[in-house]
Amino acid sequence: MLRSIVEYYAEHGGYRCGYCRSPTTNFSHGMWAHTLTVSDYQDLIDRGWRRSGKYCYKPTMDVTCCPMYTIRCRALEFKSTKSQKKVLKRFNKFLMGQNESEAEKGRKMSTCSSGSEVLGEGFEEGVEQYVETTREPQDMNIAEIQSCQMERLNEIIDSNTKGESSVQMDVNTLPKEASTNVQKPIKKDTGPDPSKAPCKKAKQLRRERKLEKLKEKGIDVSSLNTTSKNNEKQIEEFINELPDDVKKKLEIRLVRTTPPSPEWLATSKETYEVYVKYQTIIHDDKPEKCTEPKFKDFLVRSPLLEEFSETGPPCGFGSFHQQYWLEGKLVAVGVIDILPKCVSSVYFFYDPQYMHLTLGTYGALREIEFTRQLHTVCPELKYYYMGFYIHSCRKMRYKGNFAPSDLLCPETYKWFPLKDCIPKLELSPYSRLDPDIDSVDTNYPTERDIGYIPVYLNGAIMTYKAYKRKIGTKKNDSADEVQEYAILAGAKAAKSLILAR
Template identity: 75%
Template sequence: MLRSIVEYYAEHEHYRCGYCKRPDTNYSHGMWAHAMTVSDYQDLIDRGWRRSGKYCYKPTMDVTCCPMYTIRCRALEFKPTKSQKKVMKRVNKMLVGQEQPQLSGDGRRKMSTCSSGSEVLAEGFEEGGEQFVETMREHQDINLDLVNASEISDHNAGEGVGDVMVEKDVTKPDQTNSIAPKEKVGKKESGPDPNKAPCKKAKQMRRERKLAKLKEKGIDVTAINIRQNKEKQIEDFINELPDDVKHKLEIKLVRTTPPSPEWLATAKETHEVYVKYQTTIHDDKPDKCTEPKFKDFLVQSPLLEEHRENGPRCGYGSFHQQYWLDGKIIAVGVIDILPKCVSSVYFFYDPQYMNLTLGTYGALREIEFTRSLHSVCPEIEYYYMGYYIHSCCKMRYKGNFYPSDLMCPETYKWFPLVDCIPKLEASPYSRLDPDLDSVDENFPKESDLNYIPIWVNGAVMLYKAYKRHSAGKKSGNQTSELMEYARLVGTKSAKSLILVR
């Protein structure tokens, strides 16, 4: 049986915030995941954790400057907005040759808003995360064969274990209350002439003429009427392309951990696109985009490869979705496929194709991918977009992927985003659960600590056995630290994850 191995750090230092840019106002707890099952990670992200490479972190919501709420889109109910439809149509026009696929020049311009449709997990991680990465490179001597251990010794104890919407104020402030509106002067019986046919839109008239011609040819137009009246789904926009397109767009799913032959063959080209994106869109220096740092951030993953009888054909774990245009990689979506969702990690693209709004397009394709996985694996229903930060205007675009839910930071239950907005407008940090009697049902008791599996000197034992062997060695401090860890990960994960001491 696969098992997760993690290393928790009790330090709770402040870091620079990647959103408001203040130097020391971002607080989070962190742990290094040597290995992790997809089920354990699903439980962790459903408790507010996220990963960046092998580093997992959970924002301290009530003290951090920009509270980060876990957000998920209900992929099966997703309805694209008008602007999202335009993005898909623009890409389709490019593919059929009606628009140029590339911008002139190098595409260099500073982004005024966050264009990516996926979560940028590096935000708030730069300071502490890189330190953890460097530290943990020195601690890779753990024998991961024990990840497959199905039994845990208790030393004879005998117990098993899109688009920001802006409302325009059309009222003239100086005239609203001071000047009374003039009464309209018109004829007594003004209005449409009842003797004339009602006006029709040109689009409706063209459609009626087209259907009339088809009817004259003996074609049954009933089915056409049904299709026209049905609201277009995201799949309709993706699949409406003709066979003779001028440009070919392919999306290839490649496993990155463990590295597949497909990933190894395209690693260099993928890294080159990443460097272009980071240096152009985010103004990063080249030394921050080196191949080792790229791999630490977006290739290395603690998630163990898993294949289940009723799971998706590709299996669970960490992947890159590569967007190939005419045989060239132009964008990459970094995703995790988990038991209940597709979790977006990052999305980057070649700035030459900035006019296609590929960040939004990538998110739409990932939602469509989630829906396709659901048809094979019904448990997969959600698309996790990372964190929603209402106090940062640039991060509110995630709310445009409708319908979406936010997680309450106190009870870890989900609530519709539209119901949460008034609370977040009143206070950046808010309890989203309206039921004041509701509690965290996964909150640990002190007795639960005894059943936390501990890795010590290559052996795994329960904490109650570990206490006997470490009696007198600051056991009080250890119990306090362990209780904090269990509170952060929840009782279920605390009893499942193997904690390195």
């Protein structure tokens, strides 16, 4: 039978915070995990614990300078934002061999069905520039301002139209000073031309072109729902919409790191090299801090035991690396734990050469898609844990963009939607997120629970009450410390974990 064995450390703190850079305000509790079953670790992270290598820690939320709230994304309900969709599309275009200029062409100019052309982003940027440049110094007279404004506006229109179409600017859109000496054009008609078809939006035109391509391939499009606004494209569709003849092949391999699999051992050198590039260039770490032993202690060695079950995923539970291979070259690695209820993200690093592809966001989206994929064979597995959400640190709020997400209440250990928690966190960095003042921690250990905590001593396992009888009144035992450990771990985990003394 697989068992978890841990050593508990009392609260320690007064060390440097990695978020606000305060030198002595970070506090947490810790335990060294010799081994951990995946179910025990699932219980621990649902009480605010996280692991770094074999070391598990739980921030002292009401004391530490930057409270860290456990955050999880409801992967089955995940809705990608516009910016996240752009990341997926940009990556797909990269795989298809399209450079940035080619990718932008479609957005620069869209065509109306009537045949008239609409100016693209270049014109919009020019107008913004025009508005900005009308803010002249106060000592210029009105005539000079009017002349300057009109010259700049004409330059913008000329540079964007390039002689391909004539553009008539309504003087009502100009600032009042610039329009005083301009003769207003006489409007011959009012309203749209009834003899011409109405202009279509670019999105509708793209949909029609896509349907035409499907028809050319012999696909029946009559049964496709092309008008429903609720028929939103899912993340899998963005990932799988690539044609078969992509110019650059991306392969994602899942390799087990603990115990080391042959696949991991064969690729350990390449993985370490990417890690060093990432840490030294992206995080500006000194090379001496990125030694191979430290890398393995941090991101390879794990306390999680390898477990398989009939209801679990084919790869089993435990600790893995998701390797991103581009044309046979390792470009990114996602360090993950696969647990009974979730995929837990530990770390993500990539080759800085591909920074322009926003690989951090792309990796998170692929891990959400992977979570949804595992759910099809393991119904209980339906969450994506992203570590900690730190609202007091602006750069760490990005995790809230993966919605819908929940935060763990630090007092009752119940989950609440992030959007409902934001107002409380705006008022105070530390907050009880449970709005029910009568709600309590249902996993709080009783005195009886503490008595049945398994304890390991001199090669034997016994209950804590038997352990106290055995050692008598020896000074090395601390009842308060064991009680603190039980409260932090929760009654369920405390009665399952074996506490080494």
